[in-house]
Structures are given as structure tokens and as C-alpha cells.
Amino acid sequence: MNYFVNEKGYYGDFGGAYIPEMLYPNVEELRQNYLKITGDADFQKEFHHLLKDYVGRPSPLYLAQRLSKKYNANIFLKREDLNHTGAHKINNTIGQILLAEKLGKKRIIAETGAGQHGVATATVCALRGLECVVYMGEIDIQRQAPNVARMKMLGAKVVSAVSGSKTLKDATNEAMRDWINNPVDTHYIIGSVVGPHPYPDMVSIFQSVISEETKKQLAEQTGSDQPDYVLACVGGGSNAMGMFYHFINDENVKLIAIEAGGKGVGTGFSAATTFLGKEGVLHGSRSILMQTADGQVVEPHSVSAGLDYPGIGPQHAHLFKTTRAEYVSITDDEALDAGLLCTQLEGIIPAIESAHALAHLEKMKFTGGENVVVCLSGRGDKDMDTYMKHFGF
Amino acid sequence: MNRINKIFKEKKNNILSIYYTAGYPGLGDTVTIAAALEKAGADMLEIGFPYSDPVADGPVIQASSKLSLDQGMDLNLLFEQLKELRKTVTIPVLLMGYVNPVLQYGVERFCKACAEVGVDGCIVPDLPMVEYEEFYKDTFLEYGLSNIFLVTPQTSVERIHKIDSLSNGFIYLLSSSATTGKNLQVSDTTEAYFSRIAAMELNNPTMIGFGISSKETFDKACKYANGGIIGTAFVKSIASGNLEENIETFMAGFRS
Numbered sequence: 001m002n003y004f005v006n007e008k009g010y011y012g013d014f015g016g017a018y019i020p021e022m023l024y025p026n027v028e029e030l031r032q033n034y035l036k037i038t039g040d041a042d043f044q045k046e047f048h049h050l051l052k053d054y055v056g057r058p059s060p061l062y063l064a065q066r067l068s069k070k071y072n073a074n075i076f077l078k079r080e081d082l083n084h085t086g087a088h089k090i091n092n093t094i095g096q097i098l099l100a101e102k103l104g105k106k107r108i109i110a111e112t113g114a115g116q117h118g119v120a121t122a123t124v125c126a127l128r129g130l131e132c133v134v135y136m137g138e139i140d141i142q143r144q145a146p147n148v149a150r151m152k153m154l155g156a157k158v159v160s161a162v163s164g165s166k167t168l169k170d171a172t173n174e175a176m177r178d179w180i181n182n183p184v185d186t187h188y189i190i191g192s193v194v195g196p197h198p199y200p201d202m203v204s205i206f207q208s209v210i211s212e213e214t215k216k217q218l219a220e221q222t223g224s225d226q227p228d229y230v231l232a233c234v235g236g237g238s239n240a241m242g243m244f245y246h247f248i249n250d251e252n253v254k255l256i257a258i259e260a261g262g263k264g265v266g267t268g269f270s271a272a273t274t275f276l277g278k279e280g281v282l283h284g285s286r287s288i289l290m291q292t293a294d295g296q297v298v299e300p301h302s303v304s305a306g307l308d309y310p311g312i313g314p315q316h317a318h319l320f321k322t323t324r325a326e327y328v329s330i331t332d333d334e335a336l337d338a339g340l341l342c343t344q345l346e347g348i349i350p351a352i353e354s355a356h357a358l359a360h361l362e363k364m365k366f367t368g369g370e371n372v373v374v375c376l377s378g379r380g381d382k383d384m385d386t387y388m389k390h391f392g393f
Numbered sequence: 394m395n396r397i398n399k400i401f402k403e404k405k406n407n408i409l410s411i412y413y414t415a416g417y418p419g420l421g422d423t424v425t426i427a428a429a430l431e432k433a434g435a436d437m438l439e440i441g442f443p444y445s446d447p448v449a450d451g452p453v454i455q456a457s458s459k460l461s462l463d464q465g466m467d468l469n470l471l472f473e474q475l476k477e478l479r480k481t482v483t484i485p486v487l488l489m490g491y492v493n494p495v496l497q498y499g500v501e502r503f504c505k506a507c508a509e510v511g512v513d514g515c516i517v518p519d520l521p522m523v524e525y526e527e528f529y530k531d532t533f534l535e536y537g538l539s540n541i542f543l544v545t546p547q548t549s550v551e552r553i554h555k556i557d558s559l560s561n562g563f564i565y566l567l568s569s570s571a572t573t574g575k576n577l578q579v580s581d582t583t584e585a586y587f588s589r590i591a592a593m594e595l596n597n598p599t600m601i602g603f604g605i606s607s608k609e610t611f612d613k614a615c616k617y618a619n620g621g622i623i624g625t626a627f628v629k630s631i632a633s634g635n636l637e638e639n640i641e642t643f644m645a646g647f648r649s
Contacts, residue, residue: 025549169446181572295493
């Protein structure tokens, strides 16, 4: 079974490039160049130099003692929260800004939901001196004020997306419209493993550093580079794809993707795409998305803005359909409880996105001695308001 | 020969095509508008079926799509409304919209429904050419539908020839790479692009769209192509007030 992209840009039934002609030259330029550029030795050298000295990689793989004791398994946390800017998002933006430079682009655009990808994009634009415009839903701008301020301080222009539901999906639409209107000098840094081919593949390659490091670290710490389980949360799915990437062909490693169940899968307030979605096309690729019978995209709900997206990347749809990975869902409340537990047992405040992955540990049965890696994709500082309101601190 | 091929055979120049969103401003206005436009002199119609995430559209058509959806428009209802279309309307009619609603409705079912109500062609901007050729073309042809492709100033010569070979109606030339609703600025570069296309002597006729909002810009478009397509400016003009009067006034501006 091939779990990776084929020469036509598809993962099984999913993927492709469903884009209007206006975007074709831009996407085609990327498609023709991304492997050549990213495979180049100088590019790799620069990329890894920045990941090491600017981002602070490798991120630790930490054997969480008290969580391990509680769950009767060896729980390893892959500490993406310790990256510069506080999440895994920067791995991708570093890669894409270098790529944009090679393509001679002068202007960068991005979409953001919670603001993490927006901050990571604004950061690399400041680093490399490129103009940066970030689209963010009007509602998200209101609920993520500190990240808006960070982006502005970094020199980015934050544009409010006032169309549709005024959240991540609409910010993505606005970024695509910007790209249509600026076809020559602009590169669009998509923040997840979504979008037309080659984006899902390109973003997963940049994020694959997560599993590449994890394998080495596991070998050092356990004597084997293959854990029993790998867990990661999924919105569009970039941290999960980075976390799964080098384990996908190790078929004895069980991959578990945790979706945001919101208030519960059957409540109408959920973002659990594989439970509620159907096959269709959104933001340039064929995948699974939440939609009405008429094919209109449905607005999702999650307490975590980073998982509040009505689709998943096409490779996830393929891993789901082939059952290579298991897709489960965790509610808002379960995630918040898991976030608190991790904080009080390990002294690590996780992002609510990452807390979804941690929450699934409660539902698993261990016999003792299993090695479990959980991707701690981001830190929880940005979520303090939500934690405070929920727990009444 | 469908109505699209026929109009280009009969009237080679100054073909005026009007886009509007189905179910807007009133849910039941779809066929009324078509009839009024024909009466007022339109040569061809493009009826938009609304989508929640119209990435190629500017604010005006986004808003009309949203209102239409909020009022309850979907493809089932649209085809129901269009059963009345050919009782009054004789000019070519195309449906324009995004691929996901078509996929959910079912491609074959969609084509069949188009043929049954007398729709002559489709414009689906986010349906890629390779997908069309591999999976859709035979079905479109079976039901006698023309599929219309877009070309922008950035589209390569090689790709334009490929598009020409797959087209069976007309080719939709975008005045610039832009979302709908921008104003057409005919600069030297645009003129060079239009002239370049005209010189290619394509098999299919061409229509220029995106940014045509006045008689002046329409006339410019007609200098380089068989006609022009007006969307946003028309949708704006029917937002409020008496529908038939608005249409009459709007169209009068193009007949002078």
C-alpha cells in the first residue's frame, strides 16, 4: 500500500489540485519546483541550520514519569511546545519562506485560525525581511487578541476576514482570493497539510522532522525506534502528519489521530471530520469534509481554535480510509481536563489542541511496558483565558 | 448543435452574456430574471448556483451567494425552478458554480438534470482540466453540455491550445488574474494579452469577463473577443427595488 502522494498528486482517492485557472500558474510553479528546491543540499543545510539555531531543535522527547505511572505505559511527550513561537507551526514556515525566496517571491500571505500559524509566518517574514499579510477571521481576531498583537509587532499586516462564518475556513478563502489577485510576486504559506497538491506533501515534508527526531530519540532511550503507539491531534493535520510521517511504513506502529469532538459528535457543535464528514472538495483538494447534503461546507465547533476546521488533509483521508491510522474524537471538556492533568502531573501546560491527544490516553488500555509517543504540538500560554474560564482559576 | 454553438454562428460580435446568482435577490426570482434579461436584449445567460466558499468571487457575488443559500437555494430547488425556464427563455443558458455541490449531487445526475431543463453548458472554475478530461468529459458530451474553461494572462500558450482542444462552446478570457468584481483596466499589457489570444486563431470563440461593468468596458472587450460577460455590476444593480425595472434600466445602458 502506498500511503504517500503519487505522481498525479493523489493519495488514493484524495488530493489533487481543484483550483481555478487563476491559481494554476502559481501552484504549477510550486509543483514543478518544490522537490528540486527542498532536495537541494544548500537548501537542506540552511533549513537545518535555522531549525537548530533559530527554532531550537531537536525538540526533546521526554519520558513523562507521572503520566506513565498513571496510565501504566511509557508515555513519551514530543515537545514541539518548546520550539520558538511555541508550536510545531514554525517547522513549516521556515521551510516555506526559504522556498519562497528561491522562487523569487517578495510578498508572503497566510491564513490563521488561533494565530499560531500567523505568528510563525510573521516571525519568518521578519527574519528574512519579506512583506507579510495574514488573513484571520473577524471572530478569531476578537478571541485571540495577544496573537494579533504579536503578528503586528512582528511587522505583519493582519487583515480581518469578514466573509462567511468569519473564522479559519474564511480566512483561507480570503488568502486564496489574495493569491488570485496577486499571481506573480506572492507566495501563499498554507499552515496545514491541506490545499491543492503539492501543499499537503510539501508541508508534511517540512513537518516530518518531528518523527525523524523521534525515531532517533526513541532508539537512544528505549533501544528501538518503533513505539507501540503514536498519538497526535488533527485539525487540518500538520502536526499529526509530521508525527506520523516516518512511522507510516512501520505497519506495527499504531497511529492514532485525535479529532476535536467539540461538545460531542452528535450535538451539532463538533469538528470531528471523519465522523461527520463526507468525501468532497474543499480549499483545493479532494478529501473528507463536513458538509450539507447539497455540498455546502458546514461550520465546525471546537474549544480549540487550531482544530476548528471542517476538513482534514487528503493524506489523513487516505490513512483513514485505508485504516492505516485510527481516527477518534475527544470532547472539549475531556481535552480541558487532560490539559489540567498534564499541567499538574508534569508541570507542562499544553495547548488545548495537544490536550486532545493527551485526553485519548484515558481511553486506551495498557498492559504495562508499551511505548507511547504523544505529540505535544504546542504550549498552552495562548489558551490561558479558556483554561481560566473553564476551571475558574 | 446546442444553443451556445448556434449563437456564435449567428452573431459573431458584441455578444452580451449576463451572470446572476440563482435565488437572488428573491429565492423565486431565478426564471423571472432570465426572461427579463432575454427581453431586454441579453444574448446569453450564466446562472450561478451558490456555494458556501466561493474563492474566485469578490464581495458582491459572495454576498448574493450567501443570501441565496440562507434563503434555501440548493441544486434540487434550482433544477425544480429551471423546469419553467424553456417556457419563456430561448437564448443559451449556462450554469456556473463550484465543483463540490456538483460532486455531492452526482456528476451524471447533474448533467442529466441540465439537459432535461434545457441548460446548454457549465462553468466550474475549480474543476481542473485533467479531471475534466479523465472523468467528466464523456458525461458532459453525452448530455450535449458545453464545458467552459477560463484563461488568464498567465495561462501558457501550450495550455491555451489544450483548453481549446477540450472546449466545445467558447473560451472564457479573464481580463486579469482577479476575483470577480474588479474594474477592467485595459492597459498596454492587457491589450497585448488580448491581441496575443486573438492572433492564436483558436477553434473556439472567446468571451471576455471579470471586470466588465459599463458600455465602455464592454465595447473594449468586444474589440478583442466575440463578446463580453457582465456579472458583479449586474448583480449589484438588482440588489433592491423593482426587479424588472432594474433589469430594463441596466440593459438599456448596453444597447445605446
